[in-house]
Amino acid sequence: MSEVIVITSGKGGVGKTTTTANLGVGLAMRGKKVVLIDTDTGLRNLDLLLGLERRIVYTLVDVIQKRATYEQALVRHKKYTNLFLLPTSQVADKTAINPEQMAELIAQMRNDFDYILIDCPAGIEQGFQTAIIGADWAIVVTMPEISAVRDADKIIGRLQAEHKEIKLIVNRIRPQMVKEGTMLDMTSIDDILSIECIGQVPDDEKVVDSANRGVPVVEWDSSQAGQAYRNIVGRMCGEKISFMEFPTEGFFTRLKHVFGH
Amino acid sequence: MSEEIVKFKGSRSGLVLVLDTTADFAAIEQDIRTKLESGSNFFRRGTVIQVLPGVLNEEDTAKLMKLFHQYGVIFRIADNEPAAAETVAETAAEPQQPITAAAADTGLTQNMTVVNRTVRSGQEVTSQGAVLICGNVNPGAEIVAGGSIDIRGTCRGIVHAGAYGDTSAFVIADHLMPVQIRIAGLIAQAPDQIEKPDCAERASIKDGQIIIEPIER
Numbered sequence: 001m002s003e004v005i006v007i008t009s010g011k012g013g014v015g016k017t018t019t020t021a022n023l024g025v026g027l028a029m030r031g032k033k034v035v036l037i038d039t040d041t042g043l044r045n046l047d048l049l050l051g052l053e054r055r056i057v058y059t060l061v062d063v064i065q066k067r068a069t070y071e072q073a074l075v076r077h078k079k080y081t082n083l084f085l086l087p088t089s090q091v092a093d094k095t096a097i098n099p100e101q102m103a104e105l106i107a108q109m110r111n112d113f114d115y116i117l118i119d120c121p122a123g124i125e126q127g128f129q130t131a132i133i134g135a136d137w138a139i140v141v142t143m144p145e146i147s148a149v150r151d152a153d154k155i156i157g158r159l160q161a162e163h164k165e166i167k168l169i170v171n172r173i174r175p176q177m178v179k180e181g182t183m184l185d186m187t188s189i190d191d192i193l194s195i196e197c198i199g200q201v202p203d204d205e206k207v208v209d210s211a212n213r214g215v216p217v218v219e220w221d222s223s224q225a226g227q228a229y230r231n232i233v234g235r236m237c238g239e240k241i242s243f244m245e246f247p248t249e250g251f252f253t254r255l256k257h258v259f260g261h
Numbered sequence: 262m263s264e265e266i267v268k269f270k271g272s273r274s275g276l277v278l279v280l281d282t283t284a285d286f287a288a289i290e291q292d293i294r295t296k297l298e299s300g301s302n303f304f305r306r307g308t309v310i311q312v313l314p315g316v317l318n319e320e321d322t323a324k325l326m327k328l329f330h331q332y333g334v335i336f337r338i339a340d341n342e343p344a345a346a347e348t349v350a351e352t353a354a355e356p357q358q359p360i361t362a363a364a365a366d367t368g369l370t371q372n373m374t375v376v377n378r379t380v381r382s383g384q385e386v387t388s389q390g391a392v393l394i395c396g397n398v399n400p401g402a403e404i405v406a407g408g409s410i411d412i413r414g415t416c417r418g419i420v421h422a423g424a425y426g427d428t429s430a431f432v433i434a435d436h437l438m439p440v441q442i443r444i445a446g447l448i449a450q451a452p453d454q455i456e457k458p459d460c461a462e463r464a465s466i467k468d469g470q471i472i473i474e475p476i477e478r
Contacts, residue, residue: 150382153399157381192399192417194379 004106004116006135008159010151012122014143015171018207020119021049022218022226023139026233028083029218032114035074035084039102039131040121042093050077051214052085061089061096063105070109084113094127106134124158137165140195143172144184149192156195169199169232175246199232200243201225267292269310277339278312278325286321290328297332311339333429372408380404380418389425400440406430412437415457419443422464431465437473447471 007020017040024036038046041061047053058073063086070086077083089096109116120131132138138159142152152168159166170189177183186200204225210217218229224246231241266281266289280289310329317325322338329336372390380386380394382401391408402418404410407425412434421443423430428445436457442449442464449464449471461478464471 150401153382153401157384160378160381191415192397194397 002110002113002116004110004118004134004136005139006118006120006132006137006164007139007141008120008128008131008155009122009141009148010124010155011142011148014141014148015201015207016122016141017045017049017119018211018216019139019141019169019171019201019229020046020117021216022229023233023236024083024115024117025050025077025080025216026218026229027115027117027236028077028080030233030237031082033082033112034115034117035086035109035113037086037116037118038088039097039118039127041088041096041127042090043121044088044090046119047075047085047087048214049211049216050085052077052087056087059087059089059092061092064097064101070105094121094125094130097130098126099129099133102130103133124154128155128158132159132162132164135164137167139167139169139198140193141169141171142189142193144170144174144178144189146184149184149189153193156193166195167198168193168195169201170197171199171201172203173200173246174203175248179248198235199228201228201232202244202246267296269296276310278310278316278336280312280316282316286324290324293325293328297329297334309335309337311337314338330426330428333427335427374406379414382418398434398439409433428466431463433461433463433476435461435478437462437464442471442473444471 007016007023009016017038020036024034027034036046036050037060038044039060040046047056052075055075058068060073062068063070063073074084074086077085106116118131118135121127140152140155140159142148156166170186174183178185186197190197202224204217204223206220206223207217207225210220210223216229217223217226218233220226224244228244231244234241266284268279270277270279312322312325326336372388373393374386374388374390375393375395376386377395379396380398380402382399385403385405386392386394387405389407392404392406392410394404394410394412394414397414398404398412398416398418398420400417403421404412404418405421405424407430408422408427409430410420410422410432412420412432414434415436416432416434416439418439419441420432420439422432423445424443426445430444432439432442432444438451438455438457440451444464444466447466447470458475460475462473463476464473466472
């Protein structure tokens with residue numbers, strides 16, 4: 001049984017692509033056959049996060065316009081051979097693909113994979129419509145910030161109108177700020193969005209480092225964000241995993257910093 | 262002064278103003294004013310009174326609209342339904358008859374729009390009549406109603422009751438904390454810091470201002 005999941009957010013910069021890359025690698029680490037489809041035509045990034053830019057020959061636009069089959073366009077991951085990327089074009093724009101063509105392609109690919117993850121562009125225009133049309137359900141990524149929550153709310157409204165089931169990932173949480181009351185906490189986010197949450201990912205400098213190296217943080221044992229992504233992958237596979245407790249800086253840890261450990 | 266020149270008749274679609282067209286307009290206006298003064302219980306705020314099309318000219322209609330408006334009564338020209346007014350010939354001139362008053366009310370409640378979900382950012386609910394939301398109204402959402410608005414949940418969006426000038430319209434919510442409340446032509450803005458109220462509240466117009474008061478549910 002394959003699952004087609006769209007990863008979306010409305011607002012840009014909250015971590016859709018990072019989430020897609022990490023969940024993709026995480027699922028592949030568990031032996032699932034996964035394909036990641038980048039639909040952010042013209043502003044593609046997913047290939048970079050996976051370190052696959054140099055291997056791209058054909059793109060999604062070539063497949064849609066029948067210049068290549070989707071099998072030809074798939075890029076296999078270097079380390080996880082059951083993980084594939086269907087990259088998009090960096091030169092075309094979002095009008096190159098319409099929702100009907102996308103739905104047709106997803107229907108074709110469906111039986112060949114366990115999971116199809118679609119990385120949605122920011123915004124609510126045609127690119128969004130194209131990305132969500134073939135999906136069975138949606139992951140909405142947001143951040144503990146009023147503008148991101150507002151846009152997530154708008155996107156949830158749109159997805160509900162399309163009768164998609166929705167789950168929420170709250171990304172880039174800074175536990176210290178939440179504790180001090182200077183950042184939205186989970187209760188206030190849930191109060192507004194009231195959507196089942198499947199992930200709380202802390203803000204982690206390693207995410208930036210990992211993006212530069214093209215190795216998603218989910219592979220790094222030492223990373224808190226990586227652990228959070230591994231937990232989400234577990235929940236997607238039906239495991240019951242409770243949310244992580246984030247250690248905040250108490251008096252002693254601050255002392256440690258002062259004395260340089 | 263004859264009582265015959267102005268009559269209010271009950272009909273299916275509410276009260277209908279029946280005029281002796283031979284009478285002087287000033288006399289008509291005066292008579293209506295007297296009736297509004299004396300029958301203040303009967304002419305509850307928000308009551309709709311209609312006049313059949315063609316009875317009054319534009320200028321007089323505007324004058325009467327202004328007069329009724331002062332008493333919180335909505336005055337408008339009836340939709341062209343033939344015989345709608347004639348079907349119920351029963352007189353409604355007796356203030357102590359609660360049935361006719363109720364009938365005028367149902368005319369409004371029939372137009373109620375019921376929304377059984379949370380209204381999210383960017384979504385809008387618009388209605389000529391009243392609006393009932395069984396869910397939250399999130400920030401960035403907008404509710405515009407000709408009548409009143411009742412929210413069975415938390416209201417954080419923009420609400421506009423009495424959007425067509427009904428100053429008797431109100432807004433009720435379990436937790437009333439909107440960015441902005443508009444009633445008829447008035448606008449009230451939320452304070453910078455707003456705490457979640459623990460009881461249901463109602464916003465309405467009092468002395469030319471929007472006030473919010475706690476209510477029992």
